[in-house]
Amino acid sequence: MHTITFLQDLAVVMIIAGLVTVVFRRLKQPVVLGYIIAGVIIGPHTPPYPLIHDEATINTLSELGVILLMFSLGLEFSLRKLTSVGVPALLAALMEIFLLFWAGIEVGRLFGWGTMDSVFLGAMLSMSSTTVIIKMLGEMGKMKERFAQLVFGILIIEDILGIAMIALLSGIAMTGTLGFVEVGRTLGRLGIFLAVVLVAGLLVVPRLTAYVARFKSNEMLVITVLGLCFGVSLLAMKLGYSVALGAFVIGAIVAETREIHRIEALIEPIRDMFSAVFFVAIGLLIDPKMLVVHWQPILVITLAVVVGKVLACTFGVFMGGNDTRTSLRAGMSLAQIGEFSFIIASLGVTLKVTSGFLFPIAVAVSALTTLSTPYLIRGADTLTDAFLRMAPRPLVNTLELYTGWVGQIGGQGAGNLARTLLWKWGAQMALNAVLIAAVFIAGAYVGAHPPAWLSGLGLDGH
Amino acid sequence: MHTITFLQDLAVVMIIAGLVTVVFRRLKQPVVLGYIIAGVIIGPHTPPYPLIHDEATINTLSELGVILLMFSLGLEFSLRKLTSVGVPALLAALMEIFLLFWAGIEVGRLFGWGTMDSVFLGAMLSMSSTTVIIKMLGEMGKMKERFAQLVFGILIIEDILGIAMIALLSGIAMTGTLGFVEVGRTLGRLGIFLAVVLVAGLLVVPRLTAYVARFKSNEMLVITVLGLCFGVSLLAMKLGYSVALGAFVIGAIVAETREIHRIEALIEPIRDMFSAVFFVAIGLLIDPKMLVVHWQPILVITLAVVVGKVLACTFGVFMGGNDTRTSLRAGMSLAQIGEFSFIIASLGVTLKVTSGFLFPIAVAVSALTTLSTPYLIRGADTLTDAFLRMAPRPLVNTLELYTGWVGQIGGQGAGNLARTLLWKWGAQMALNAVLIAAVFIAGAYVGAHPPAWLSGLGLDGH
Numbered sequence: 022m023h024t025i026t027f028l029q030d031l032a033v034v035m036i037i038a039g040l041v042t043v044v045f046r047r048l049k050q051p052v053v054l055g056y057i058i059a060g061v062i063i064g065p066h067t068p069p070y071p072l073i074h075d076e077a078t079i080n081t082l083s084e085l086g087v088i089l090l091m092f093s094l095g096l097e098f099s100l101r102k103l104t105s106v107g108v109p110a111l112l113a114a115l116m117e118i119f120l121l122f123w124a125g126i127e128v129g130r131l132f133g134w135g136t137m138d139s140v141f142l143g144a145m146l147s148m149s150s151t152t153v154i155i156k157m158l159g160e161m162g163k164m165k166e167r168f169a170q171l172v173f174g175i176l177i178i179e180d181i182l183g184i185a186m187i188a189l190l191s192g193i194a195m196t197g198t199l200g201f202v203e204v205g206r207t208l209g210r211l212g213i214f215l216a217v218v219l220v221a222g223l224l225v226v227p228r229l230t231a232y233v234a235r236f237k238s239n240e241m242l243v244i245t246v247l248g249l250c251f252g253v254s255l256l257a258m259k260l261g262y263s264v265a266l267g268a269f270v271i272g273a274i275v276a277e278t279r280e281i282h283r284i285e286a287l288i289e290p291i292r293d294m295f296s297a298v299f300f301v302a303i304g305l306l307i308d309p310k311m312l313v314v315h316w317q318p319i320l321v322i323t324l325a326v327v328v329g330k331v332l333a334c335t336f337g338v339f340m341g342g343n344d345t346r347t348s349l350r351a352g353m354s355l356a357q358i359g360e361f362s363f364i365i366a367s368l369g370v371t372l373k374v375t376s377g378f379l380f381p382i383a384v385a386v387s388a389l390t391t392l393s394t395p396y397l398i399r400g401a402d403t404l405t406d407a408f409l410r411m412a413p414r415p416l417v418n419t420l421e422l423y424t425g426w427v428g429q430i431g432g433q434g435a436g437n438l439a440r441t442l443l444w445k446w447g448a449q450m451a452l453n454a455v456l457i458a459a460v461f462i463a464g465a466y467v468g469a470h471p472p473a474w475l476s477g478l479g480l481d482g483h
Numbered sequence: 484m485h486t487i488t489f490l491q492d493l494a495v496v497m498i499i500a501g502l503v504t505v506v507f508r509r510l511k512q513p514v515v516l517g518y519i520i521a522g523v524i525i526g527p528h529t530p531p532y533p534l535i536h537d538e539a540t541i542n543t544l545s546e547l548g549v550i551l552l553m554f555s556l557g558l559e560f561s562l563r564k565l566t567s568v569g570v571p572a573l574l575a576a577l578m579e580i581f582l583l584f585w586a587g588i589e590v591g592r593l594f595g596w597g598t599m600d601s602v603f604l605g606a607m608l609s610m611s612s613t614t615v616i617i618k619m620l621g622e623m624g625k626m627k628e629r630f631a632q633l634v635f636g637i638l639i640i641e642d643i644l645g646i647a648m649i650a651l652l653s654g655i656a657m658t659g660t661l662g663f664v665e666v667g668r669t670l671g672r673l674g675i676f677l678a679v680v681l682v683a684g685l686l687v688v689p690r691l692t693a694y695v696a697r698f699k700s701n702e703m704l705v706i707t708v709l710g711l712c713f714g715v716s717l718l719a720m721k722l723g724y725s726v727a728l729g730a731f732v733i734g735a736i737v738a739e740t741r742e743i744h745r746i747e748a749l750i751e752p753i754r755d756m757f758s759a760v761f762f763v764a765i766g767l768l769i770d771p772k773m774l775v776v777h778w779q780p781i782l783v784i785t786l787a788v789v790v791g792k793v794l795a796c797t798f799g800v801f802m803g804g805n806d807t808r809t810s811l812r813a814g815m816s817l818a819q820i821g822e823f824s825f826i827i828a829s830l831g832v833t834l835k836v837t838s839g840f841l842f843p844i845a846v847a848v849s850a851l852t853t854l855s856t857p858y859l860i861r862g863a864d865t866l867t868d869a870f871l872r873m874a875p876r877p878l879v880n881t882l883e884l885y886t887g888w889v890g891q892i893g894g895q896g897a898g899n900l901a902r903t904l905l906w907k908w909g910a911q912m913a914l915n916a917v918l919i920a921a922v923f924i925a926g927a928y929v930g931a932h933p934p935a936w937l938s939g940l941g942l943d944g945h
């Protein structure tokens with residue numbers, strides 16, 4: 022009776038998930054945390070014990086949840102938006118990711134964790150939660166403000182670097198090394214894969230969806246889009262990348278089609294169903310006792326996330342030429358981890374290279390930082406006022422001078438048509454070059470100066 | 484690597500399903516047949532052979548397809564619509580179901596099939612295809628005509644009797660008997676189950692969905708509705724009914740909520756995804772060689788479906804007081820079998836009481852009768868004209884006299900307020916009483932006069 026077990030599990034997952042999310046919405050907490058708590062409740066570690074019988078099938082469905090989550094992220098991403106990301110967002114995202122990646126590795130070393138656990142922790146901490154931020158800013162009615170636009174730009178860069186990170190982590194986990202040659206080879210192969218899929222996809226997919234859309238059948242469009250989504254995810258998996266990577270890329274390609282709004286509306290309920298299963302499946306992995314045992318790392322990591330992200334993002338946005346208030350608002354919006362971190366954590370579980378305590382810690386940190394996010398956003402203005410009042414006058418003046426100076430550089434090109442056009446044409450290529458160069462330089466640096474925590478691995482890159 | 488196998492199967496299913504449906508839409512054939520052909524192509528019986536690896540998981544997902552198909556059928560059903568079904572539709576549906584059930588059993592006996600195969604064949608033939616009819620009438624722009632309203636009424640009665648039939652078939656398959664006491668007990672238990680679920684559901688579900696809808700989150704509504712759907716399906720299964728029954732009932736309850744239109748839009752893509760898997764899974768079961776071996780039953784059954792349904796429905800609608808043209812149009816629209824028959828066939832497979840040849844035959848008959856449906860609908864007017872021209876004058880006059888006489892009876896109550904109100908209040912109860920009485924009388928008759936084909940079973944009912 023395989024089917025009855027499965028149906029029972031699915032019914033339990035959906036009913037408990039539904040109940041807990043209602044409670045969480047009433048408490049104005051994000052639904053994602055509700056799903057995870059639901060998973061803990063029906064999981065094997067908490068009474069009443071035997072609520073889920075066929076964990077393998079639930080995990081298979083939760084893999085579909087990862088694919089559909091990343092596909093939706095890709096749908097919202099859109100290659101065109103990339104060209105509108107400004108220098109401040111790029112600076113802030115790069116600073117945030119490097120600082121938090123380093124902080125994660127250092128914290129792991131502090132608690133004596135293995136290399137892989139530390140590396141995955143670093144990757145998890147470097148990503149913020151698009152879901153939480155969009156929900157919070159939406160509820161506060163701040164979606165249209167300038168700092169919100171900066172935050173969305175930062176999240177887009179995070180998505181790209183997160184995708185590169187997932188590819189690198191898969192490579193590290195499989196070869197066990199992080200040498201210069203490996204990083205280069207992995208990124209080179211990734212670049213070729215992305216280039217081929219993007220070019221082929223942008224040539225074929227818009228024509229395909231336009232053709233299918235002519236039949237005016239939602240059913241055909243859903244099946245076609247799901248076929249594309251699962252097909253490219255499978256292709257990525259077969260080539261040694263994660264399904265998350267493939268799903269994101271095909272999502273970004275589908276985002277370029279004319280039918281994107283119809284497709285988004287059709288995919289949303291399917292994503293909601295499977296992402297609920299994914300988050301509940303995370304809860305199934307969590308033993309609440311782990312949270313008590315690991316309270317120290319949880320507190321330290323939470324502190325590192327909040328302080329690190331606020332500092333890195335505020336500084337990056339400010340360096341890009343924004344005033345103190347906007348910079349602090351943007352920085353304080355990004356101080357949490359969420360679904361992308363869970364996807365990275367589940368990659369570690371799938372590849373069997375991370376320890377069991379990483380997931381509960383990530384969930385606890387995500388819960389704490391999510392809870393603090395609305396207070397941080399609301400506190401940004403108070404903090405700015407206090408800073409402007411209490412900081413020494415010369416410092417405030419210098420900061421304002423810098424903001425004005427960078428703003429002037431950015432404004433000079435206006436009115437010059439040739440330069441404007443050149444800027445538009447060159448923007449995407451330049452941005453891509455900067456991104457790739459940054460990752461390469463970082464890889465080269467790490468390869469040439471392996472930090473102590475890498476000494477456990479064979480470094481055959483040089 | 485369970486997950487990679489599963490993802491590969493799902494990707495193959497969606498891609499092939501997408502391709503074949505495009506071809507079928509271009510050929511103006513229903514998408515359902517396209518899915519089944521896709522299943523045959525990727526199935527184990529046709530080259531290239533090894534396209535599906537994990538049939539068990541595909542079958543589990545196809546079970547979700549059955550649940551969501553029946554749930555959608557319930558959503559479109561709505562208890563309120565039941566009160567607007569007229570006497571002609573009721574008469575036609577009862578005649579159709581009894582005639583075709585009998586015809587199916589006789590055909591099974593003719594070819595020397597086992598009792599269970601014959602009984603399931605009878606049940607399969609008695610149902611028409613809502614999907615095919617709605618699609619065909621929609622494409623022809625005939626949805627608003629009087630005969631179309633009659634056809635939809637007949638389909639609603641078919642749904643109810645089909646649900647009762649599924650419960651009876653499960654009972655027969657498990658006890659192996661069809662005595663008076665068994666039928667009575669099964670229908671009695673079914674009645675109690677339906678009454679309890681309906682009363683509890685109508686009290687709780689509208690309040691629940693209204694409460695959840697207040698949060699204005701599609702995600703929460705999807706999860707809540709899926710929880711209800713899977714939960715009640717599971718409850719039905721635990722009590723010994725099929726999941727199809729439970730899904731239909733909870734669908735009919737959800738149809739009474741204020742949020743029905745939002746819910747329908749949200750559930751549609753999920754249903755499309757899983758029903759595609761369900762129909763493809765049917766294709767997986769089919770060995771094309773079976774079609775060649777069983778060409779005789781396929782032809783005979785196709786003929787029985789077309790002739791039997793046209794005769795029974797035309798006669799029933801005419802008896803209810805419609806003119807010859809309307810009656811023939813309605814009768815000729817209903818002459819096919821489809822998804823409900825596949826659900827009954829898969830019930831037989833799940834209960835392991837039917838033979839392997841039943842599915843391919845049902846699919847072939849469904850294909851042939853679906854292909855003939857548009858020609859029959861278009862041919863109805865030609866046939867009526869020919870009949871009115873060639874039939875003896877006295878017969879035509881008698882028919883018109885009858886139509887006028889029944890119409891007069893129906894019209895007498897108009898203007899009398901008390902009678903109109905009484906009619907409205909009493910309509911649903913009377914209709915239900917007629918339905919239940921009809922099934923009971925039929926059961927009693929079969930129990931008292933067991934036909935020869937029942938002699939193989941132990942009849943301990945008297």
